Amino acid sequence: MTSFALAWRTAACYRMRSLLAMAGVAIIGALLFDMLLLSRGLVESFADLLNSSGFDVRVVAQEGLPVLRAPIGEAGRLASDLRRLPEVDDVTLVRIEQAVLTGATGETTRVSIIGSTRSSVRSAWTLLKGSDLPDAATPSADPCPLIVGRHLAEARAIAPGATLTIRISATRQPTALPAVACRVLGIGDFAFGNATEFAVATTMSALAAADTMRPGDEADLVLVRSRSQAGGRAAARAIARVRPDLHAYSNEEIVAEFNQNGFAYFRQVSIVLSSVTLVFTFLLVGTLLTVSTNQRLGQIAALRALGIGRLRIAAMLPWESTVLVGAGALLALPLGGLLAWRLDRLLREMPGLPERLHFFVFNSGAVVEHALLLAATAVVAAGYPIWLASRLPIADTLRREVVG
Amino acid sequence: MPAIVEAKSVGRVFPMPAGPVTALSGVSLRVERADYVAITGPSGCGKSTLLHLIGCVDSPSSGAILFEDRDVAALPERERSRIRLTRIGFVFQRFFLLPMLTAAENIELPQAEAGVAAPERRQRTRELLEYVGLADRAGHLPSQLSGGEMQRVAIARALANRPALLVADEPTGELDEETGNHVAGVIDRVHADGTAILVVTHNGALAARASRRLVMKSGRVLP
Numbered sequence: 001m002t003s004f005a006l007a008w009r010t011a012a013c014y015r016m017r018s019l020l021a022m023a024g025v026a027i028i029g030a031l032l033f034d035m036l037l038l039s040r041g042l043v044e045s046f047a048d049l050l051n052s053s054g055f056d057v058r059v060v061a062q063e064g065l066p067v068l069r070a071p072i073g074e075a076g077r078l079a080s081d082l083r084r085l086p087e088v089d090d091v092t093l094v095r096i097e098q099a100v101l102t103g104a105t106g107e108t109t110r111v112s113i114i115g116s117t118r119s120s121v122r123s124a125w126t127l128l129k130g131s132d133l134p135d136a137a138t139p140s141a142d143p144c145p146l147i148v149g150r151h152l153a154e155a156r157a158i159a160p161g162a163t164l165t166i167r168i169s170a171t172r173q174p175t176a177l178p179a180v181a182c183r184v185l186g187i188g189d190f191a192f193g194n195a196t197e198f199a200v201a202t203t204m205s206a207l208a209a210a211d212t213m214r215p216g217d218e219a220d221l222v223l224v225r226s227r228s229q230a231g232g233r234a235a236a237r238a239i240a241r242v243r244p245d246l247h248a249y250s251n252e253e254i255v256a257e258f259n260q261n262g263f264a265y266f267r268q269v270s271i272v273l274s275s276v277t278l279v280f281t282f283l284l285v286g287t288l289l290t291v292s293t294n295q296r297l298g299q300i301a302a303l304r305a306l307g308i309g310r311l312r313i314a315a316m317l318p319w320e321s322t323v324l325v326g327a328g329a330l331l332a333l334p335l336g337g338l339l340a341w342r343l344d345r346l347l348r349e350m351p352g353l354p355e356r357l358h359f360f361v362f363n364s365g366a367v368v369e370h371a372l373l374l375a376a377t378a379v380v381a382a383g384y385p386i387w388l389a390s391r392l393p394i395a396d397t398l399r400r401e402v403v404g
Numbered sequence: 405m406p407a408i409v410e411a412k413s414v415g416r417v418f419p420m421p422a423g424p425v426t427a428l429s430g431v432s433l434r435v436e437r438a439d440y441v442a443i444t445g446p447s448g449c450g451k452s453t454l455l456h457l458i459g460c461v462d463s464p465s466s467g468a469i470l471f472e473d474r475d476v477a478a479l480p481e482r483e484r485s486r487i488r489l490t491r492i493g494f495v496f497q498r499f500f501l502l503p504m505l506t507a508a509e510n511i512e513l514p515q516a517e518a519g520v521a522a523p524e525r526r527q528r529t530r531e532l533l534e535y536v537g538l539a540d541r542a543g544h545l546p547s548q549l550s551g552g553e554m555q556r557v558a559i560a561r562a563l564a565n566r567p568a569l570l571v572a573d574e575p576t577g578e579l580d581e582e583t584g585n586h587v588a589g590v591i592d593r594v595h596a597d598g599t600a601i602l603v604v605t606h607n608g609a610l611a612a613r614a615s616r617r618l619v620m621k622s623g624r625v626l627p
Contacts, residue, residue, distance in 0.1 A: 001505075001509065001512070001513065001516055006502075006504075006505075009504035009505065010504050012504065013503055013504030298498065298500055299500050299502060301500075302494070302496055302500030303500075303502075303513075304461070304485070305459065305461045305488060305494045305496075306488065306489065306493075306494055306513075306514050306561070306562070307485050307486065307487075307488035307489025307490065307492075307514060307517060307518075307565075308485075308489070308513065308514065308517050309482075309485055309517065310481070310485070312517065394456075394461040394462070395453070395456035395461045395462035398452075398456070398461070398496065398573070399452060399453075399456075401498060402452070402497055402498065402573070402574070
């Protein structure tokens with residue numbers, strides 16, 4: 001009978017103890033699994049969100065961070081310059097304003113309005129109903145065509161074909177800018193949208209016409225798609241060379257920067273809680289095995305007296321630990337998945353977060369890491385009981401067992 | 405006749421916080437192939453200590469234990485373990501069967517450790533269970549056996565690798581008189597079949613079955 005088989009039979013023999021150990025490991029393991037999902041989830045989800053737009057470089061003015069856009073002047077010329085770069089495949093100008101939207105009933109709503117030179121800015125929104133915005137190159141019959149975000153459409157019962165008026169208003173103060181009548185072409189699901197902040201999109205020219213206070217040829221953000229053979233980093237470097245007055249970030253650089261700064265809090269929480277769960281697993285399994293070994297000292301001494309080797313007996317303990325931790329770890333995966341789903345929903349209810357951003361993202365790397373960390377903990381937890389069993393003085397133990 | 409094991413003026417001193425305690429002093433003993441030796445004496449007189457030395461699970465503080473002419477103290481632990489596995493069978497007062505293994509599996513365990521192939525192991529286990537009268541209890545766990553049955557399984561386990569010497573420490577200590585007699589009968593048979601026996605006991609009836617009876621007192625064998 002192998003050491004593993006003996007360990008398995010021991011776990012089966014002391015059923016209640018084993019079940020309690022497995023339940024304990026399952027609960028702690030679920031938390032560990034969630035922390036591993038959290039440690040990468042937000043970064044992966046953010047990267048997915050950035051990549052879903054189909055653009056891999058973002059260009060902003062020097063005086064700004066990637067998400068706090070500063071206006072870029074002469075954006076049309078900039079777009080032409082960038083298109084000429086061999087590393088660049090496509091360029092789209094984006095401008096974002098705050099506006100007040102008025103419906104047919106006179107009800108007003110504050111919205112973010114996105115103007116772009118391309119229809120749908122790749123996947124910045126997914127069209128759910130109606131038709132998309134026309135391309136910048138395509139002449140449009142509508143002076144102000146609109147794509148309305150799903151949440152706004154649901155909240156204000158807006159359907160394609162509806163007419164709304166939009167008045168650009170960066171603050172909540174009254175504005176002298178004219179109200180522009182817009183026609184809803186379609187309803188879309190915005191990648192960066194959320195349930196509490198409403199958004200609409202229109203063409204760059206329509207937005208420029210509505211916002212006469214700003215120069216018409218101004219953009220807040222330039223989205224660039226690199227040629228596949230060049231890649232985002234090379235395209236960003238090429239842009240920086242021709243326009244050193246601007247900042248060009250590839251998606252990888254933005255993700256790396258957020259990983260270092262914006263998401264560091266979550267990563268640190270994840271590291272601390274992962275470490276705590278591993279310590280708990282170590283203590284739980286180590287204590288159980290130590291108690292169980294102490295209860296079986298007589299048996300162990302008897303086996304040694306019968307000539308069963310030190311190694312064979314010692315090998316039972318890491319296997320026993322592995323059986324308990326392994327079964328607990330398997331149970332931890334669905335339990336952790338369920339917990340992650342629930343926690344993700346709770347965290348995503350925080351205001352201002354893009355709806356498509358997730359904190360917990362399933363990935364096979366986390367499963368492997370979970371298995372490796374718990375396996376290592378199982379082996380370490382068996383360390384003291386192994387020492388106890390292998391250093392056991394046979395005669396003394398047998399004598400104590402009889403006297404006891 | 406050549407000795408299986410010989411204790412040559414052995415002494416055993418246990419270091420204790422309050423000062424060293426001498427458990428054995430100048431004990432000499434020779435167990436030969438046809439021997440059935442019973443050691444009796446009051447509690448704490450050193451019987452079990454002597455048995456542990458003879459059974460190669462402890463080393464003397466002075467003197468020497470020769471097992472088949474080899475000085476046990478000079479052997480590495482691995483070699484002593486091998487001697488215990490193949491040349492000595494241990495029977496304990498508290499049986500110490502593994503609770504998660506069946507009677508048959510408990511008997512197979514030392515054979516597996518000695519590298520006996522599975523078919524031979526099973527055959528030998530069947531024979532041993534028949535030998536101790538428990539052929540119908542092969543698949544039972546220790547918790548499903550009585551005290552006497554557990555001790556008979558323990559004897560079968562001790563005989564699994566055909567040892568030259570069976571050492572038993574109070575083998576009837578946990579049993580009632582009738583069951584003890586039954587177990588003593590099994591030990592008689594083992595002796596009759598050619599295995600030397602060294603038994604430590606308080607049980608006068610069991611000691612009376614031995615061919616040689618030694619009485620110990622205060623760490624010494626009385627003349």
